[in-house]
Amino acid sequence: MIRAEALVKRYGNKVAVDAIDFTVQPGQVTGFLGPNGAGKSTTMRMIVGLDRPTAGRVEVNGRLYREHQAPLREVGVLLDAKAANGGRSAYKHLLSIAATHGIGVSRVREVIGLAGLDSVAGRRVGGFSLGMGQRLGIATALLGDPATIILDEPVNGLDPEGVRWVRTLMRKLAAEGRTVLLSSHLMSEMAQTADRLIVIGRGRILADDTIGNVISSATRSVTRVRTPESERLVAAITGPDIIATMLADGAIEIIGLTAEQVAIAAAASGLVLYEVASVSGSLEDAYIALTAGEVEYRSSDTANTGAHE
Amino acid sequence: MNVLENRRTTGIPAHDRLRFAGVLRSEFIKLTSLRSTVGLLLAIIACGLAISVVLGVTAEGAGLPDEPSVAFMLDQVTVGTVLFGQLIAGVLGVLVISGEYSSGTIQSTLIAVPARVTILAAKAIVLFVTATAAALVAMFGSWAVTYPMFAAFGIEIGVTAPGVLSALVGGSVYVGLAGVLGLGIGTVLRSVAASVATVISIILLLPIVLSVLPASPLVRNLHLLSMSKAGDAMSGPPDAGGVFLDLADGYVSSGAGWMVAATWAGIFVVMGAIQLRRKDA
Numbered sequence: 001m002i003r004a005e006a007l008v009k010r011y012g013n014k015v016a017v018d019a020i021d022f023t024v025q026p027g028q029v030t031g032f033l034g035p036n037g038a039g040k041s042t043t044m045r046m047i048v049g050l051d052r053p054t055a056g057r058v059e060v061n062g063r064l065y066r067e068h069q070a071p072l073r074e075v076g077v078l079l080d081a082k083a084a085n086g087g088r089s090a091y092k093h094l095l096s097i098a099a100t101h102g103i104g105v106s107r108v109r110e111v112i113g114l115a116g117l118d119s120v121a122g123r124r125v126g127g128f129s130l131g132m133g134q135r136l137g138i139a140t141a142l143l144g145d146p147a148t149i150i151l152d153e154p155v156n157g158l159d160p161e162g163v164r165w166v167r168t169l170m171r172k173l174a175a176e177g178r179t180v181l182l183s184s185h186l187m188s189e190m191a192q193t194a195d196r197l198i199v200i201g202r203g204r205i206l207a208d209d210t211i212g213n214v215i216s217s218a219t220r221s222v223t224r225v226r227t228p229e230s231e232r233l234v235a236a237i238t239g240p241d242i243i244a245t246m247l248a249d250g251a252i253e254i255i256g257l258t259a260e261q262v263a264i265a266a267a268a269s270g271l272v273l274y275e276v277a278s279v280s281g282s283l284e285d286a287y288i289a290l291t292a293g294e295v296e297y298r299s300s301d302t303a304n305t306g307a308h309e
Numbered sequence: 310m311n312v313l314e315n316r317r318t319t320g321i322p323a324h325d326r327l328r329f330a331g332v333l334r335s336e337f338i339k340l341t342s343l344r345s346t347v348g349l350l351l352a353i354i355a356c357g358l359a360i361s362v363v364l365g366v367t368a369e370g371a372g373l374p375d376e377p378s379v380a381f382m383l384d385q386v387t388v389g390t391v392l393f394g395q396l397i398a399g400v401l402g403v404l405v406i407s408g409e410y411s412s413g414t415i416q417s418t419l420i421a422v423p424a425r426v427t428i429l430a431a432k433a434i435v436l437f438v439t440a441t442a443a444a445l446v447a448m449f450g451s452w453a454v455t456y457p458m459f460a461a462f463g464i465e466i467g468v469t470a471p472g473v474l475s476a477l478v479g480g481s482v483y484v485g486l487a488g489v490l491g492l493g494i495g496t497v498l499r500s501v502a503a504s505v506a507t508v509i510s511i512i513l514l515l516p517i518v519l520s521v522l523p524a525s526p527l528v529r530n531l532h533l534l535s536m537s538k539a540g541d542a543m544s545g546p547p548d549a550g551g552v553f554l555d556l557a558d559g560y561v562s563s564g565a566g567w568m569v570a571a572t573w574a575g576i577f578v579v580m581g582a583i584q585l586r587r588k589d590a
Contacts, residue, residue: 049423051589066423070326077420085343085412092342099335100421102325
């Protein structure tokens with residue numbers, strides 16, 4: 001469990017994190033979303049004490065991170081894939097971290113196997129690809145068998161097999177009752193992995209809810225209908241707050257009525273429907289709607305791309 | 310929390326926790342698992358031995374004393390290790406911490422060991438012990454390889470002769486302290502290039518600059534209390550007549566040298582510790 005109370009981080013007069021409160025619960029995967037520069041990494045760094053909060057506090061499993069007797073057993077962190085010296089072998093890197101907590105060689109070998117690094121463990125980290133670096137970072141995070149796992153962009157640079165591995169691993173760790181906090185700019189990946197979302201923009205929390213609620217509150221769901229007699233249907237359903245739009249493929253998109261309401265109206269008018277479906281917004285739509293106006297770095301030609309780290 | 314523990318699939322023993330002995334082991338693994346740092350430790354030994362051999366071989370041409378002289382022998386045997394060792398150890402000290410900042414390892418280090426003073430203390434101890442050990446090998450090795458050379462001229466000095474042991478050990482400790490000085494500077498500045506330049510300035514340049522400046526009492530005293538002067542005192546011949554430190558006379562005993570060198574190293578490590586605690590990683 002991670003709990004932040006009125007957490008503030010200021011660099012000079014620039015506010016990176018602006019008095020945020022949130023709780024990350026065990027037993028589920030919590031996604032941490034936000035545009036570049038929104039304060040995600042700063043918040044993660046404050047959780048493990050790399051950066052000192054300007055005000056407020058953030059606790060992990062009931063205490064400040066640095067007050068734990070065995071920090072690595074409490075929290076496993078991946079912040080930077082290349083947080084290892086390029087001249088050192090992956091095995092020695094993990095061994096040096098394990099030594100601080102008296103964690104044995106067998107556990108080091110175990111996480112190397114878990115991360116699929118057996119064949120390259122003796123090689124120097126400098127020669128690793130980004131994906132291998134991520135695997136090493138995840139192995140490092142798992143070293144202490146921690147109750148809380150924090151991963152910043154873990155799937156960055158991973159191959160499809162690796163992406164699926166991370167997703168399965170996160171789900172499994174959460175199912176074991178651990179706290180999992182995960183940041184990513186890949187919305188489809190987040191939609192498949194996370195149970196809850198915390199969306200942050202310019203240092204403030206924009207949304208903190210289940211993934212379903214975040215999507216439904218930030219996007220409008222529409223009802224999509226196909227019928228041979230489009231004009232009669234539109235006439236049958238007219239009303240205030242109801243907007244019907246004819247699409248290029250001959251379907252109609254209706255805002256303001258559920259699929260059931262459209263079907264009942266059609267039946268009352270004796271109309272045949274080929275298709276009626278409720279189409280909800282995607283996480284990407286929700287994210288872009290939430291963070292519009294909070295984006296710190298926007299590319300000049302395509303506004304609101306959001307995912308380009 | 311108990312339920313949580315039981316549900317974990319992969320187990321590590323519950324008694325594993327952060328201990329200072331573990332942090333020391335971690336730092337030792339880090340120091341010995343990089344070519345650069347191992348190379349520098351070996352370079353202390355190689356330079357020390359090589360200079361001594363060259364001096365030993367050329368000693369006849371450079372002028373030999375008529376009878377066995379502890380001062381002469383120590384000059385020949387310690388100069389390579391002290392002169393080169395202080396710079397190599399200083400650079401090694403810089404790399405131990407600045408190398409972590411440039412490679413990003415510092416993040417992994419501070420996540421595993423959030424107590425910053427603890428990590429700096431562990432680094433200082435491991436560095437001091439390994440650099441001093443390398444210098445001891447160089448010093449006693451130098452004495453051993455030059456012994457037969459001097460014996461050929463009948464001016465050999467045994468290691469048990471008065472003042473020899475303390476000078477060889479003192480010079481080695483000085484090299485270890487130069488390493489700790491580098492560690493402190495590296496912690497304050499974080500950049501490898503800036504730190505190495507500063508180490509060289511303090512150890513090599515400062516005495517030269519001070520010796521060129523007009524010899525006001527302040528400049529003279531500063532010169533006597535410089536890091537490298539302390540190195541000379543620590544690796545020099547036995548003290549004459551119980552004087553500890555006589556600035557007016559320009560005399561620094563080996564005991565005073567120990568104190569001066571430890572103070573230099575200590576000041577920078579304390580500055581580093583303050584920086585490390587106050588600043589974000």
